Amino acid sequence: MIVRNEQQMKSIRDAAQVAATVLDRMCKLVTPGMNTYDLDQHGRRFIEELGAESACYKYQVGSRIYPAFTCLSVNEEVVHGIGSLDRLLKEGDIISVDVCTRYNGFIGDNCRTVPVGSVEPDIQELLDVTEASLYEGIKAACKGNRVGKISSAVQRVVEKAGFGVIRDFVGHGVGRSLHEEPQIPNFGKPGNGPKLREGTVVCIEPMVNMGNYRVTMSDDGWTAMSADGSPSAHFEHTVIITKDGPEILSVPLGKEAPVLA
């Protein structure tokens, strides 16, 4: 687990702010009738305008190379969806917009799931519960706590609502590369995992299915989908563990950090 010095913290702060600003701008564009390729291209433009680079474009896993600039996952898609001209957003859909950018050598990573127009109350509940689980996880991200304290806090909120928390993807440390130690599962026991240290930067990112937590992979080799076809939500922040507690770094330019009540 990497502990950052002041200079690095400043850079990570800037990188996370850029990622949050891009995410904020993209979410404002989400409307019925738009296709997800165009939304991704807007993301590409926002990233360029801010002097950053996409950290998912050309991201490689084995022999597979990620072809898009942001990850856009609609309805039953869980993560890593690829924008497509054929995928038209319609009223009542939800879309997870996941933005990870590299800026001055450091990565910022954040995601939120937003409604397309107005959505059914049970879908809105899925979004609210997933976001609430993220905030409960963040509140557990204090020095001296084990990673499992975050995991169990997230899991408790999700399962209390009767939803399924995904096992196959986890949160992660972040810095010069996108995925660093430690892994941050969204399920588990408070006493498990390594102890969190002051100066560590982590991405906490609950992924939640309305139904069962199991996922299947699409033929494109990237898009993960809920196995039962139920809608899925994903919220993520980049967070630094300070001596005074967790601090959310993925806050858009000109905005205040959300209050951790």
Ligand code: MF3
């Ligand atoms: N934010 C995503 C994650 O942490 C970014 C993945 S990059 C991709 O997994 F190329 F795999 F899409």
Ligand code: CO
């Ligand atoms: Co992430």
